[in-house]
Amino acid sequence: MIYDALWLVPLLPLIGFVCLTLLGGWLSRRAMAVLGVGSVALATALAFTIGYTFLTRPPATGHCTEVIGSWLAVGNLHVRFGLYLDALALVMMLVVTGVGLLIHLYSATFMAADSGYRRYFAYLNLFVASMLMLVLADNLLLLYLGWEMVGLCSYLLIGHDYADPVNGRAARKAFVVTRIGDAALLVGLLLLLAHWGTLQIQPLLGLAAQGWANGSALATVAAALLLTGAVGKSAQLPLQVWLPDAMAGPTPVSALIHAATMVTAGVYLIARLHTLFELAPAVQHAVAALGALTLLLASCSALLQRDIKRILAYSTISQIGYMFLALGVGAYAAALFHLMTHACFKAVLFLSAGVVINALDEEHDIYHMGGLGRQLPGTSLAFLTGAASLAALPLVSAGFYSKGLILAQTWNAPGMGVWLWTGGILGTLLTAIYIFRAFFVAFLGRPKSHARCGATAAEAVALVVLAALSVTAGFVEIPAGLGGGVQAFTGLVASALPPGPQPAHTGNLPALLELIASLTAVAGVLTAYYFFRYRPPAATAAGAHPITAAVGRLWQSGWGFDWAYERLFVRPLVMFTRANRHDAVDALFTGIAAGSRALHRGLSRTQTGRVRWYAAGIACGSFILIALMVLP
Amino acid sequence: MTLAWLIAIPLGGAVLAWLAGGFAGPWPRLIALAALALDLALALSLCWNHPLSLALPGNDSWLMRLDLPWIPRFGISLLLAVDGLSLILVLLTLVLGLVSVAASWTEIRARVGFFHFNLLATLAGVIGVFLALDLFLFFFFWEVMLIPMYFLIGIWGHENRVYSTLKFFIFTQASGLLMLLSIVALALVHQRQSGVLSFSYFDLLGTSLAPDSALLLMLGFFLAFAVKLPMVPFHTWLPDAHTDAPSAGSVILAGVLLKSGAYGLLRFITPLFPEAAAQFTPVVMALAVIGILYGGLVAFAQSDFKRLVAYTSISHMGFVLLGVFAWNELALQGVVVQIIAHGLSTGALFIIAGALQERLHTRELARMGGGIWSLAPRLSAVGLFFALASLGLPGLANFIGEFLVLAGAYQTSAGVTAVAAAGLVVAAIYALWLVQQAFHGVAPQGLALADLDAREMTVLGVMIGLVVWLGVNPQPVLNLAAPALDGLQQLANI
Amino acid sequence: MNMIFYLAALVAISSTALVVTSRNAIHALLYLIVSLFAVALIFYVIGAPLAAALEVIIYAGAIMVLFVFVVMMLNLGEQATAQERRWLQPRIWFGPAVLAALLLAELLYVIVAGASGERTIAPVSAHDVGMSLFGAYLLAVEVSAMLLLAALVGAYHLGQRMSSAED
């Protein structure tokens, strides 16, 4: 069976990593690229073959398991290197390998001038291997291994250009902030292990569903800990601060790790362990609320960024907010669907931005661009496709279908569904405004700089494929309201994930909701056109008022989270450690030493060398001794 | 007799190396390598010769035992025995011994013969500690390993070596004295109960003690081991000693000497004083967690490469302490893995620090100026690898140790474990800060730096291999240790 | 007989006091010998004839003669006497006097407070002393022999004229 070759999927990129690391010194740059891209290409081919098999001849139970070997066995704890493939893992695997391959291809020429070419491909291969390990793991410890390894690769790749301390700082920030979540995740794992005695995901979920009452305290704690892990990795409130800074890394890295795959690991984690979250309704509500809040806050911040990559970074945070919103209301398939389309359109946005930045000699500021549409028509078209999909322009974009699914199911969610839906709609408006602001400012209008070069062939291939996907990927799931009723995606993942909230009302409501969403998106684009293309002074005037200027500064700084964390945590910590550099505990022992030295100095002063003085000392001593003996 | 040979071979090698110091050429180094390799082969043969007893659960966990009279009048004998736990530690000692001989190949140029005498004598003492099961003999070896170490730091150390060696010596000696008092008192109590004066571990195991005196005697042992481990707040000798020790000294100190404290905790505290240890557990676990966090935070502020690594040791040893007092199978297995992992990863970091100091003549991170990656990519990559091992990256040995310790400790105290997990964040902070300061950034103009040569690459490559192997396949070690740990747990349940 | 004791005691105290205050070393030595004779007399009175004899022969006879020889060798003349006068200021006397007085008072208190019943004093013959000395105390005698030997060697070594290197 082809499923038996599943273990090769993560192994091939790993082999690429090992070869690049060990043999690197003897390889030409061309060989490095072949090795780096080739290993991922083989893995991708294999993954798609497996995917095809899965679609045509699905396994009887809807999933298949493959055990490579044992990792460790202590007492009751048995952990193995086991892979588990179901529809959820399959979708993730295809996204990771597919987008991963295209970005590898893009990097082959994009990074050609970089001195750390081998290091770059080694890390990128390691990332793909780890990410595949994360999504295919059949137990939580192996998942945690992948989870940490992708974090490591993120760190290494953000800091790829190590000469600049700013990159190093951003990389460390990313790693440490996510590690806060990781530590919570590990404690969650320990909790699950202590209570159910296993880390195998499927048996564990079965045991928990039977053993824990709905809403029980332990289940809530466990889910909250897992959520913290997911929040850290997926850059949601309140741990979202690392992602905008992570844009210090090379642009393909931002596309692959910080948009398409790694940051969605949190979404995957929650979807994978949805049983646990359903046992803890409070936490699940928190997921939805966090998602809604994050998507709004991040959209506002994206509105005012000037750096094109930071716009996209905030947009990523916001779009993952949508996914969390969907997860929180139980629309797992919708979240996964958006994850998939988002991977495509965000990748194309980043990659085309990368071409632009490269063409303009590392220019990130959209206000220093302009008129790129004529200079780089292909790239601009790719960016436009991605932007349309991000803004969820009706009918012609993948984002429309995935976001529409999320919004529709959010409306149907019991409880605060309507409020969450309102947040989502507001987010749609903001999304359309900020992304088209970027498009209008950077790609239309008067050219302000000269584009040095366009996309190379390899880059173009990646852009074309991804742009095509950002348009077409949505057609696998066409809502009933549009008359299509295609449900290929939800049908596929139904074997792994429960269906989302079902509509309480029928009739015209779904169609009406679709219409509202579509109109909102269009309205957003028009707003952006008015302020940034038709009458730019209006935008300037709106920003000039003291109140809006203050709000703008707040939004631009990401709502001041960095500012607050810097003062609340970073500086006190640094001050404490600086103050304690010489280890206060040592003062105890040096104190004892200093005390005995002082005593020594005091007593040595009595050694005057006068014999009679000594004699007097003896006399005094005997006087005191006799006094002690005689006096009661 | 094999057990006696295990100690005698390094001792003989030590004397030979000293004698060979008078001749030209690398004779002392070769003799040291040969002696350690021979010893390692002997220890490995023990692994292979006893596959049955390793595999059989419930079997007596002792693989081999040697009992010769020494001072029969006081019930003191040359009682040596080895079980899986001892064997693992002996193997670690010998591997790190080989590594440190290789690491000091070019660093040590003065009094080469005497250097290797001290190195091998320390190792012989440590192996004796791991094998001795007569408490008096144990104490004897405990002291034997200190004195050569004192010379290693005091003669071949760096700037502040006199202060550091004195501090090291006073700390360990004073705490060792407390242990001697406890040993003698325990033997006397046992004599009053059974009428036989004996220092044998097996005889003393069942001694019943009044709760107060049990607590006092346990504290005597505990302090000796806690200082050696070292546990906060008795840790301050370690950064000084590490900073001023030569590379080989640091490797032995971190990789092996600290482990004698961990071994002592495992072997003696809970089995000899089960009730007192149980009563004392909350205090120790709190101290362990404080150590994990405190060590990490202080490490972050250090500007001296070796000092930073020394403080990370304190943090890592906090996990060991936590695991020992959690006292269940998961945690104890975690302790064993953590001991090995820390020995390898920290030892390697000290070798890298030594290599940098040999090339740049400074250990100050600020004066290294960073940017070493562009000049010496192999050195930097290896440094990065071990920094990552040190921060507990899954797939590497340290993670297995920390995970198992935390999993075991969670069953004892969930709250403490949750706080200890914050140590993972702190570890990330200091490890990445180290990497940033040492390797990243722009190299200063005109800095010339040779990359690792074949000898250094071999040594570090072996260590990388071991760390990865242990990280993805720790089962052989776990299997080897399991019967011994099982035996210890049964002892404590009496 | 009692009268003799008190008279001798008075002589001993007064001559010792003169030793303390005397400025001339030879005079002080002579007073000291007088004091020793008085104590010897007291020994005799309380029935310790052997002690009395030894006091006269060894203390007054041998040891004090040694002192006299040394004082002669030092040849301390008028200059030394003048120096002693300078050194014996009340200021210098005061502290030691207070300390000695305190100790004296304390010892007196101990003796007076501890006195229980007036007992007579029994004489002890030289025979008994000899038997005891070479019986129970034989080890002490041997030790003191070693001590004297050590003192002999030490005194010989110290008493040598300086070696040429130090001159």
Added chain:
Amino acid sequence: MAEIPLTHGLLLAVILFALGLLTVLARRNVVFILMGIEIMLNAAGLAFVLGGARWGAPDGQVLFILILAVAAAEVSVGLALVLQLHHRFGSVDVDAARQMRG
């Protein structure tokens, strides 16, 4: 024999001892200090003899003899030191030896 209370004898010993101590403390001349030591030793011997007489036991006198031996040894070494001192510092002032302190 005489009807002397032990207390009176001991009083004499104590007074002699105090005078000896005063000599040692107050005088700077080494010869006088040695004399003071002799007085104190003699006083101690007296106390021993008195104690022995009190119980009619020979031990007091035995100890007196031992004290005598100690005194002899002490004086011989002490006087040799006096000679050295005088030779080296040209003085019998005990404080002249201060510079020898370690």
